Amino acid sequence: MTRRTVLSVACAMLMASAALPAAAQTGGDAITVVLPEQPGNLEPCGSIMTNVGQILNQNVTEPLTVIDPENGTPRPKLATSWERVDDTTWRFRLRDGVKFHDGADFDAEAAAFSIRRMTSGAFTCNNIAKFGSAKLTVTPVDKSTLEIRTETAEPILPALLSVAMMVSPKTPADRAVNDPVGTGPYELETFTPQTVVLEPFDGYWGETPDIAKATYVWRAESSLRAAMVQTGEAQLTPAIAIQDATDPETDFSYLNSETTAIRIDTGKAPLDDVRVRKALNLAIDWQGMAELFGDDVLRASQMVVPGINGHNASVEPWTYDPDRAAKLLEEARADGVPVGTEIKLIGRNGIYPNGNEALEAMMTMWEAVGFNIDLTMLDVADWTRYLQKPFPQERGPTLLQIMHDNNKGDAAFTIPIFYHSSGQYATFEDPKLDARIDEALDLTDEARTKAFQEILAEVHDGIAVDIPMFHMIGYTRVGPGLDWRPNLTTNSEIPLAEIRLKK
Amino acid sequence: MFGYLGKRALHSVVSVLGLLVLVFFLTRLTGDPSYLFLPLDATPQAREAFSRLHGFDQPLYVQFFAYLGDLLHLDFGESLRQNRSAMEVALEAFPQTLKLAVLAMTFAFALALVVGSLAAARPGSPFDRFASLVSLAGASAPDFWVAIVGILVFAVSLDLLPTSGTGSAAHWIMPVAVLMLRPFGLLVQVVRGTMIGALSSPYVKTARAKGVGRRKIIFSHALRNSLLPVVTVAGDLATSLVNGAVVVETVFGWPGIGKLMIDAIIQRDFAVVQSTVLVTATAIFLLNIAIDILYAVLDPRIRYQTS
Numbered sequence: 001m002t003r004r005t006v007l008s009v010a011c012a013m014l015m016a017s018a019a020l021p022a023a024a025q026t027g028g029d030a031i032t033v034v035l036p037e038q039p040g041n042l043e044p045c046g047s048i049m050t051n052v053g054q055i056l057n058q059n060v061t062e063p064l065t066v067i068d069p070e071n072g073t074p075r076p077k078l079a080t081s082w083e084r085v086d087d088t089t090w091r092f093r094l095r096d097g098v099k100f101h102d103g104a105d106f107d108a109e110a111a112a113f114s115i116r117r118m119t120s121g122a123f124t125c126n127n128i129a130k131f132g133s134a135k136l137t138v139t140p141v142d143k144s145t146l147e148i149r150t151e152t153a154e155p156i157l158p159a160l161l162s163v164a165m166m167v168s169p170k171t172p173a174d175r176a177v178n179d180p181v182g183t184g185p186y187e188l189e190t191f192t193p194q195t196v197v198l199e200p201f202d203g204y205w206g207e208t209p210d211i212a213k214a215t216y217v218w219r220a221e222s223s224l225r226a227a228m229v230q231t232g233e234a235q236l237t238p239a240i241a242i243q244d245a246t247d248p249e250t251d252f253s254y255l256n257s258e259t260t261a262i263r264i265d266t267g268k269a270p271l272d273d274v275r276v277r278k279a280l281n282l283a284i285d286w287q288g289m290a291e292l293f294g295d296d297v298l299r300a301s302q303m304v305v306p307g308i309n310g311h312n313a314s315v316e317p318w319t320y321d322p323d324r325a326a327k328l329l330e331e332a333r334a335d336g337v338p339v340g341t342e343i344k345l346i347g348r349n350g351i352y353p354n355g356n357e358a359l360e361a362m363m364t365m366w367e368a369v370g371f372n373i374d375l376t377m378l379d380v381a382d383w384t385r386y387l388q389k390p391f392p393q394e395r396g397p398t399l400l401q402i403m404h405d406n407n408k409g410d411a412a413f414t415i416p417i418f419y420h421s422s423g424q425y426a427t428f429e430d431p432k433l434d435a436r437i438d439e440a441l442d443l444t445d446e447a448r449t450k451a452f453q454e455i456l457a458e459v460h461d462g463i464a465v466d467i468p469m470f471h472m473i474g475y476t477r478v479g480p481g482l483d484w485r486p487n488l489t490t491n492s493e494i495p496l497a498e499i500r501l502k503k
Numbered sequence: 504m505f506g507y508l509g510k511r512a513l514h515s516v517v518s519v520l521g522l523l524v525l526v527f528f529l530t531r532l533t534g535d536p537s538y539l540f541l542p543l544d545a546t547p548q549a550r551e552a553f554s555r556l557h558g559f560d561q562p563l564y565v566q567f568f569a570y571l572g573d574l575l576h577l578d579f580g581e582s583l584r585q586n587r588s589a590m591e592v593a594l595e596a597f598p599q600t601l602k603l604a605v606l607a608m609t610f611a612f613a614l615a616l617v618v619g620s621l622a623a624a625r626p627g628s629p630f631d632r633f634a635s636l637v638s639l640a641g642a643s644a645p646d647f648w649v650a651i652v653g654i655l656v657f658a659v660s661l662d663l664l665p666t667s668g669t670g671s672a673a674h675w676i677m678p679v680a681v682l683m684l685r686p687f688g689l690l691v692q693v694v695r696g697t698m699i700g701a702l703s704s705p706y707v708k709t710a711r712a713k714g715v716g717r718r719k720i721i722f723s724h725a726l727r728n729s730l731l732p733v734v735t736v737a738g739d740l741a742t743s744l745v746n747g748a749v750v751v752e753t754v755f756g757w758p759g760i761g762k763l764m765i766d767a768i769i770q771r772d773f774a775v776v777q778s779t780v781l782v783t784a785t786a787i788f789l790l791n792i793a794i795d796i797l798y799a800v801l802d803p804r805i806r807y808q809t810s
Contacts, residue, residue, distance in 0.1 A: 040584030040770075048542060121552050124583075129545040176586040193595060193758035194669055219667055219756045223651060227659045228666050381771070384538045389547075417544055424544065 029501060030213035031235040031482070033494065034225045038218045042191055043176040044165035045118050045125035050491055054238065055196055055216055057493035060101075061165035061182030064092055064111065064146075065158045069488040072308040072409035074158040078106065078166055078183060079146075084444075087153040092146045092161075098205045100168040101187040108140030113173070114166045115148070122174040127163045130408065132416075134160070155444045159409045185209050185497045198496070209497040226251075226477050235479035236499075238490055241353055242294045245475035253296040254486040256474035257407035259303050260293075260352060262345075262362070262467035263387075263418075266428045268397035273337045275328040277464040280399070281318035282325035283369040284362055284467070292354040292361070293470050300468035302456045303404050303414050307488055310411025310452025315460050317468065325369045345375045347401040348383040352472065359401055373399075388424050403472070407488050411452040412441055418466070419459055428465045433458070508792060515788035519781065526780045527570060527773075531563055536771035540583055557583065579781070580774030582767075589774035593760060593782045599669075600752070600759035601786070604744040606675065607682035612737055615687050619694025620721050626699055634691060642688025646747060650681045650754040667755040678755045682747060686740040693736045697729035704728075730801055738794040742787045 037051040044061045047053040058066070064079035079092040098106035115138045118125050137149040148157060168181035178191055185206060186198035196216040200209060217234070219225050222241040228234040229250065245251035262280075270276045290297055301317040304310055333339045347359045356377060363373045378386075385392055386400050402425075406413045416422075420437045421429040433455070440451035459465055476486040483500040537545075537553040545553075554560040558569065573580065579590035615638075622634040657677065658666040664673050701707060702725050710720050748761035760779055767775035 038766075040582075041586045043586060121556075124540065124553055124556060126540075126542050126545075129542040129549060133546055133548065178586050193599075194756075217668060217756060220753050221651070224654060224666055224754060224756075227654060231659055231662065231666060233666055233668075381534055381538055384543070387543065388538075413544075424546070 029211055030215070031211055031479075031499070032215045032217060032228075032233065034228050034234040034237040035216055035218045036220060036222070036225065036237075036239050038193075039196065039216075041176060042178045042180050042188065042196070043125075044167050044180045044182065045123075045127050045176065047165055048127050048130065048163055048492065051218075053492040054490075054494050055198070056165070056180055056182070056184075058184060058495035058497070059186045059198055059214075059493075060180050060184045060188055061167060062184050063164050063166065064094070064161045067159065067162050067407065067409040067489065069407075070307060074162060074409060078111070079158075079161075082158050084155070085147070087442075088150050090148050090150075090154075090157045091141070092148070092158075094144045094146060095205065096144055098183050099203045100170075100183050101181045101201050101203075102168050102170055103203075104168045104170060104181075106166060106183050107143045108146045109143075110169050111146050111166055112138040112140050113169045115161075115164055117167065117171065117173045118164055120173065123176045125176075127165070130163045130413070131160055153442050155442060155448065156410050156412055162408065186214065206497070209499075210501045211496045211499055214496050229477045229479050232479070235482055236476070236484070236494070238474065238476045238486065238494065240475045240477055242475065245477070247477075250480060251475050251477050252485055253294075253473045253475050254490060255298065255305060255307070255488055256472050256491050257305050257308075257488050258352075258403050258405045258472040258491070259300050259305055260358075260401075260403045260469040260472060261300070261303060262469065263400040263402050263425065263427070264464075264466055265391075265395070265398040265400070266465055268395075270332065270337045270339045270341055271343065271397045271399075273332050273335075274462075274464055275332045276337060276339060278318075279325040279328040279332075279369065280366065280371070281464060281467050282321045282328070283365050283371070284318075285320045285365060286317070287320065289358060289361060289469070292358050294473055296473045298471040298473070300471045301460055302468055303418060303466070304406060304411045304452075304456060305471045305488070308406055308411060308414075309409055309449055310415070310456065312453035312456045314453075315457050322365075322369050329370045339370065340372055341397060342372045342374050344396055344398045345373050345401075346383065346386050346398055347375065347377045349377050349379055351401060351403055355401065358469075389426075391427070399467075405491065407492060411456070415452060415455055416441065419455065428463065430463070433463075508796070511792050511795065515785075515792070519784050519788065522784050523574075523777060523781060524567075526777055527567060528563070530768075530771070530773045530776050531566070533771060535559065536583060536773065539771050579778045582772055582775045584767075584770055584772050584775070589772075589778040590781075592763065592775055593778035596758055596760040596763045596779075597782050597786070599757060600744075600748050600761055603675075603678055603682060603748060603751070603757065603759060604741065606679045608686060608737070608741050608744065610679065611683040611686035611690060611740075614683075615690030615694050616726065616733075619691045620698050620726055622691070623695045623698030623702060624717070624721055631695075634695070638688040638691035640688070641684040642692070644684065646681055646685070646750040647754065649684060650677070650751060653677050653681060654754075667757075669757065674755075678751050678757055681754075682744065682751045685747060686737070686744070689740060690733060690737060693733050694729065697732050698725055701725035701729045727801075731798065734794060734797055734801065738790065741790060 035051060035054060039051045039055060042052060042056060044056055047056050062077050064077060065074040066077045068075050078095050078098060080095050082090055082092045085091050094108060094111060100106060104110065115136060118128055119136055134154055135151045139147045141147050166183055171177060171181060180188060185201055185204045187201045189197040189199045198214045200212060222244045225237040226240050226244040229237055264271050264277050264280065266272055286299055299317045301315040302312060329339050345359060345363055347356060359375055363375050366373050386398060404414060415437055417424050418426055419428060419433060420426055421434050436455055440448060440455060443451055474490065476490060478484055481502055483502050484498060536559065537550040541549055541553055558566060581587065582589045582592050585592055618634050622631040625631055654666050657664045664676055668674055707720055707725055710724055748759055749765050751757060752759040752762040760783060764779040767779060
């Protein structure tokens with residue numbers, strides 16, 4: 001090979017490389033969405049998992065109801081209205097004229113099939129987790145009416161059904177699939193290890209969306225995803241890191257429904273003393289801590305974010321008062337509480353950006369007021385052993401780094417698991433509080449909201465069973481050609497039909 | 504020669520089987536996959552149902568014999584996460600890594616031979632010092648950092664290459680360049696060292712005395728005799744490329760087996776872990792056999808011994 005040949009080949013490669021990226025870009029009404037994670041599968045029954053839900057929910061598959069991100073209430077989708085017949089029976093009126101992508105009719109039989117498929121246990125269905133132990137009996141009354149009975153009263157069944165995705169009756173009932181067929185505005189074109197492609201469904205019952213084709217790709221690196229939107233290789237990417245959200249024209253922050261906190265193991269001394277738990281809350285310099293979480297982060301006083309039914313806006317977060325914290329500790333010590341006992345602070349690697357640094361800072365602040373803290377960072381599988389019952393034997397007093405996500409519209413998805421004695425994450429046992437929670441779960445409307453708010457106030461001001469930190473902020477980069485803003489539900493869905501093209 | 508290769512192949516099969524048994528038990532020691540597959544707020548009943556459905560509630564030895572029975576029918580299990588055959592998933596990803604690794608290794612090897620030989624021809628010259636600097640930097644720079652800087656420079660600032668992904672020839676340039684850096688850096692050092700030794704050996708002096716040209720002495724006489732240690736190191740580097748590919752595949756969104764293996768380990772997708780180990784171990788054993796054959800081709804003494 002002569003020198004000239006080598007140079008010619010090199011030049012040709014360079015020119016080809018310069019031309020190809022432009023050719024690979026999408027444009028006009030076709031967009032590329034770059035997600036942080038590869039979806040392992042496309043089973044609609046697992047769409048509460050972020051990487052599946054962001055592709056399927058509201059695009060390929062639709063539920064009977066959707067949660068309004070503004071106020072957390074269920075709104076009509078494939079069900080147009082609903083009524084509670086009695087304590088354990090709900091009746092849903094279904095939308096007429098809806099078809100699945102394979103041509104099958106959406107009716108009461110099809111809706112019953114989808115719900116039975118979800119609850120059958122024939123395969124692993126993550127979405128059923130939202131229903132807890134609720135058992136559903138589904139009966140089509142007529143073509144457009146569906147009746148659902150529950151064993152015990154279920155006042156928020158319409159909200160719960162927002163996770164039940166309707167799939168074609170031709171879908172296998174006994175195994176998970178990767179080729180979902182729903183009623184949504186888009187149908188699945190291809191699913192490969194590199195991409196998922198969605199194209200509009202001609203027979204959609206609603207308005208024709210602006211976006212004519214959506215290609216999903218995935219890159220783990222936040223800076224890379226941000227760069228892809230910057231260069232025009234992609235038009236939208238959710239969940240970029242704070243440090244990559246540098247362009248106010250394209251980077252939008254949103255309350256992402258997650259709340260960070262430290263769960264206090266109230267079953268072990270000295271954490272069984274309320275003064276000690278309050279001292280833990282008072283010893284943290286929250287203003288300093290906020291620097292680790294970003295300017296737009298919202299200080300939390302409870303585990304339920306604003307916009308979710310039951311959030312109590314009148315509960316004030318704990319303020320930084322190290323003197324009062326030290327005084328409370330001294331009082332407890334004087335009463336024989338072993339405040340010098342070593343407390344294990346358990347963190348989870350990668351739980352959120354700067355999560356490790358946050359725990360190191362908190363440990364230092366707690367030790368400054370007289371606590372004896374030992375920090376341990378665990379991977380998710382080991383960490384989960386401390387999160388859920390049965391807790392490890394001989395665990396000693398522990399403080400656990402947690403992050404809780406509730407975008408399903410109701411505090412019922414938070415309060416029982418954290419504060420009821422039978423709750424999976426609960427370390428606190430108080431029959432009186434249990435009774436209040438049970439009572440609240442059976443209520444509806446304003447009475448329900450008020451009861452949840454009172455419980456959250458008591459949890460914070462009275463028994464101080466945890467250390468709420470921040471309601472977290474997510475950042476999404478949206479290309480300049482698109483008119484769309486992220487919201488509370490963006491962690492679980494990115495509805496393509498709501499994305500408009502800028503003229 | 505064929506007898507030797509037959510023995511090597513038999514040893515390889517036994518080793519792969521041993522590895523599979525080891526991987527089976529090691530993965531099971533990591534705990535219950537339901538904690539990672541089900542949402543955090545899944546009920547204990549849901550966890551029990553999951554374990555029952557996938558046989559994780561059975562004693563370990565029962566699971567093991569079931570696994571062996573399935574292996575006899577070439578059933579490698581189903582990916583918990585992907586709803587399809589674990590071997591299908593592994594075999595789909597493996598060629599992507601293989602192509603990347605072959606390209607990276609070929610370029611690294613070829614470039615290192617040229618650069619290392621030229622550097623050895625004039626030890627201490629400006630070119631030698633520059634080559635040492637570049638090769639040491641290449642061998643030591645973290646893949647992750649180089650990849651991100653490469654994206655910022657060539658994709659974001661200069662708009663010459665795509666940031667990531669697959670599809671066109673341009674998509675290959677940065678992943679291959681990043682992946683070849685370490686082997687290139689190390690091989691330049693090895694080539695340079697062995698070539699300096701070869702160039703001062705008696706047969707090179709004899710050739711020089713006979714009036715053989717400089718280029719011919721370097722590339723025909725000295726290089727051929729220096730290749731054996733280079734092939735040894737290159738073989739080791741090639742087998743380690745699967746690990747190196749994890750970073751490159753993660754950053755550039757390359758659908759290869761390196762990232763698949765790491766993800767499967769983290770997610771406790773046991774069948775995929777086993778399948779990826781089986782595929783990569785088989786490939787590494789085949790590569791080692793190929794290197795043995797190459798030894799024999801390069802060095803007649805080895806050929807005679809093995810025959």
